[in-house]
Amino acid sequence: MKTPESFNFIEDIINQDIVLNKNNKRVETRFPPEPNGHLHIGHAKSICLNFGLAAKYNGVCHLRFDDTNPTKEEAEYVEAIKRDVKWLGFDWGKHLYYTSDYFDKLYVCALELIKKHKAFVCHLSPDEIRQYRGTLTHTGQNSPYRECSIDENLKLFEGMRMGEFEEGSCVLRARIDMSSPNLNMRDPVLYRIIKNTPHHRTGTMWCIYPSYDYSHPISDAIEGITHSICTLEFEDHRPLYDWILNELSSFVCCHPKQIEFARLNLTNTVMSKRKLLELVAVGYVTGWDDPRMPTISGLRRRGYTPEAIRKFCEAIGVAKANSVVDIALLEHCLREDLNLRSPRVMAVLNPLRVVIDNYPEDKHEELDAENNPEDPDMGSRKILFGRVIYIEQNDFCEQPPKKFFRLSPGQEVRLKHAYYIKCAAVIKDEEGKVVEIHCTYDPETKGGWSKDSRKVLGTLHWVSAEHAIPAEVRLYSSLFIKPNPKEAEDLNPNSLIKCTALVEPCLAKASVGSQYQFLRHGYFCVDIDSAPDMLVFNQTVALRDSWAKTQKEIQ
Numbered sequence: 001m002k003t004p005e006s007f008n009f010i011e012d013i014i015n016q017d018i019v020l021n022k023n024n025k026r027v028e029t030r031f032p033p034e035p036n037g038h039l040h041i042g043h044a045k046s047i048c049l050n051f052g053l054a055a056k057y058n059g060v061c062h063l064r065f066d067d068t069n070p071t072k073e074e075a076e077y078v079e080a081i082k083r084d085v086k087w088l089g090f091d092w093g094k095h096l097y098y099t100s101d102y103f104d105k106l107y108v109c110a111l112e113l114i115k116k117h118k119a120f121v122c123h124l125s126p127d128e129i130r131q132y133r134g135t136l137t138h139t140g141q142n143s144p145y146r147e148c149s150i151d152e153n154l155k156l157f158e159g160m161r162m163g164e165f166e167e168g169s170c171v172l173r174a175r176i177d178m179s180s181p182n183l184n185m186r187d188p189v190l191y192r193i194i195k196n197t198p199h200h201r202t203g204t205m206w207c208i209y210p211s212y213d214y215s216h217p218i219s220d221a222i223e224g225i226t227h228s229i230c231t232l233e234f235e236d237h238r239p240l241y242d243w244i245l246n247e248l249s250s251f252v253c254c255h256p257k258q259i260e261f262a263r264l265n266l267t268n269t270v271m272s273k274r275k276l277l278e279l280v281a282v283g284y285v286t287g288w289d290d291p292r293m294p295t296i297s298g299l300r301r302r303g304y305t306p307e308a309i310r311k312f313c314e315a316i317g318v319a320k321a322n323s324v325v326d327i328a329l330l331e332h333c334l335r336e337d338l339n340l341r342s343p344r345v346m347a348v349l350n351p352l353r354v355v356i357d358n359y360p361e362d363k364h365e366e367l368d369a370e371n372n373p374e375d376p377d378m379g380s381r382k383i384l385f386g387r388v389i390y391i392e393q394n395d396f397c398e399q400p401p402k403k404f405f406r407l408s409p410g411q412e413v414r415l416k417h418a419y420y421i422k423c424a425a426v427i428k429d430e431e432g433k434v435v436e437i438h439c440t441y442d443p444e445t446k447g448g449w450s451k452d453s454r455k456v457l458g459t460l461h462w463v464s465a466e467h468a469i470p471a472e473v474r475l476y477s478s479l480f481i482k483p484n485p486k487e488a489e490d491l492n493p494n495s496l497i498k499c500t501a502l503v504e505p506c507l508a509k510a511s512v513g514s515q516y517q518f519l520r521h522g523y524f525c526v527d528i529d530s531a532p533d534m535l536v537f538n539q540t541v542a543l544r545d546s547w548a549k550t551q552k553e554i555q
Contacts (some may be wrong), residue, residue: 008318010049010259014057014227023226023254027059030225031085032099032216034066035077035200037273038288038295039084041309041330042264048313049261050229051090062223063092066216067100068209070199078200080288084296088306095223099215100201102222106210107161109218109248110172110190114153118247119190120146121156123170132178133186140178140186160193163207167193172208176243184240190214217241221252228256231263232322262319266327268478269294270485279479284491291527291538292479292495302476303515303525303540308337324484331541338515338523338540343371343378346416346461347503347518347537349473351390353436353465356421359387364466367447369417381506385418388465390502395460396437398426405458407437413458416519420445420456461519468502471535474527475499503535510535517543 007015018025029050033039039047054061063085067073085092099106113119122145124132134140148156157172159165172191180186188211195207220228228241238258245255265271276293279285288295291302299309312333316325364386371378391407400408407413412422419441427436444451448459475497482490507516515525522542529536 009320010053010227010229010261010318011056013257013259014053017226017257018057026224026226027054027057028062028224028226029054029059029229030062030064030220030223032064032066032219033081034069034072034273035074035081036069036072037077037277038080038293038297040271040273040276040294040296041266041269041299042271042294043084044088044296044309045264045313045316046229046231047085047088047090048310049318051085053227053229059226060095061090061092062095062097062225064097064099064219064223066212066219067098067199067201068212068215070194070197070209073200075200080297084300087300088296088309097219097223098201099210099219100199102215102219103202103206103210105222105251106215106218107208109251110157110210110214111154112251113174113190113247114157114172115150116247117150118175119172120148120153120175121160121170122146122173122187126168129171129173129189133183134178136183140183142178143173143187146175146187157191160191160208161206163195165193167195169193174214174240174243176240182236182239184213184237185243188213188240213237213240214244217244217256217258218248218252220256221245221248221254224254225256226254228258230258230260232260232320233263234258235260260320262322264313264316265322265324266294266330267324267483268327268480268485270480285479291474292476301528302538303338303513303523304334305337305341305515308334311337327478334541335523335543338517340372340374342515342517342523343381344369344373344517344519345504345507346383346463347471347473347501347521347524348390348392348461348463348468349475349499349501349518349521350393351463351502352393352396352434354389354391354421354462355436355438356387356389356441357424357438358440361387363387364464367417383417383504383506384464384467386464386466389415389462390465390468391437391460391462393434395458396423396434398434406460407439407458411458412456413460414445414448414456416459416461417448418446418462419443419448420450463502463504467505469505469508469535471501471503471507471537472529473499473501473524473537473539475539501537503537507535515540 031047031050051061122143132141171189173187173189176185178186191208194209198204241258289297289301291298312330366382367385368380369383370380395406397408407423409423412420421439421441423439425438429435477495479495480490481492510526512526512528517523523540524537525540527536527538
């Protein structure tokens with residue numbers, strides 16, 4: 001029996017609109033980012049939702065840049081956003097737009113509101129506007145400029161347009177209701193003056209710029225958007241969205257439906273572009289694409305895959321109420337994806353020299369190793385083995401605790417894909433630090449298995465001392481030490497640790513972005529900082545899956 005299809009609440013609304021033949025059963029959505037920074041993982045949820053809905057209902061999704069504040073916007077951010085959306089796997093086709101495309105139309109619409117006595121030029125200062133606005137418990141006060149005549153307001157607004165007023169000296173406000181219980185309806189600002197900063201597309205053509213609350217509904221209507229999907233903080237703005245379109249019904253061709261959903265909040269993560277910009281500006285991170293950043297460019301550089309991010313967005317679903325998602329779920333989705341696609345290699349991050357005394361000094365041999373046990377089609381590779389190898393420092397303990405199944409005096413362990421070895425002697429430096437281990441090997445255990453079936457509990461990864469190549473490895477942890485970070489003191493001082501590792505020689509020609517599983521360490525990818533003589537690997541995610549473990553315990 002076929003399982004009935006499940007719909008989220010937004011799809012329920014769309015399905016009902018289709019049944020009622022609204023918009024001629026057409027579905028048109030949009031993703032409207034501000035080009036004032038790079039997109040982050042929270043935007044990925046909105047991208048997946050808007051483009052996903054359009055695809056599900058055979059509609060289209062627009063990419064529209066809300067470029068109405070030249071003081072914070074840059075062409076660089078526009079191109080970065082395009083790259084991120086494309087990388088996530090979505091294509092806007094011919095539907096690329098900018099709010100600045102509509103500046104002329106928005107200006108004409110503002111004139112119409114003034115002519116209808118629905119907008120006025122206000123000379124109150126920004127602080128005075130806030131004071132007059134009132135609070136949730138006290139109604140606002142009318143501006144002393146609210147009753148100015150239509151002709152005078154048209155003249156003043158034209159003066160704003162021509163640059164006759166200084167920045168901050170006046171604004172255009174809607175004339176709605178200063179006693180409304182919704183603060184957004186208390187004569188909100190529609191236009192403000194910005195004279196001293198050229199726009200990244202229109203240059204100095206305009207010195208007045210529309211507010212988001214004003215430009216957004218009109219832009220949606222101009223483009224024929226059917227369902228304007230936004231995050232929950234805009235729920236109280238919906239009456240203003242509808243008021244603007246109702247007042248301009250003769251100027252716009254349709255009235256899109258605004259629908260709000262819960263934004264994505266992740267533990268140990270900041271989702272504010274302003275705060276992320278601060279991290280870049282003060283130099284705590286190297287840039288927007290720093291692998292510690294929750295930006296899409298940062299996640300991409302760290303080694304995240306678009307498939308994993310899309311799977312994560314699907315897993316968290318679409319809700320009406322805000323909540324905080326454990327970042328462990330994102331990492332779980334990533335591991336599941338990387339586990340299938342990543343070749344396995346061996347890398348030693350903290351090397352300890354091991355000499356196998358009974359292995360011939362002049363001998364080297366090639367051993368077989370599978371590239372990915374999850375995918376036999378990925379084949380195998382040859383790894384080189386010799387008398388001297390390196391293992392991890394923490395894989396040896398001279399006085400091991402109980403249940404220490406790695407290398408210790410007299411203890412036998414398995415070298416992955418190679419032989420059994422047993423510790424025979426320990427070499428220390430003048431300070432008593434272990435610097436070298438001498439072992440013996442059993443030649444009858446080639447491939448890592450004994451013919452007599454004796455049990456060896458520990459398996460170690462290793463690299464050949466003669467053939468391994470050095471590489472810089474960057475180990476990452478959360479930028480913030482608290483689940484709900486707010487202040488600068490919440491920053492993690494150990495979010496990045498660098499070490500010089502030794503890796504298999506097969507990685508010598510690894511290309512930027514290539515992904516691997518370093519056995520027993522986690523998943524890593526080649527960073528853009530790599531040079532011909534020194535590869536740089538970013539740790540994408542560790543092997544331990546706390547989310548999967550938690551879910552198993554719950555079950």
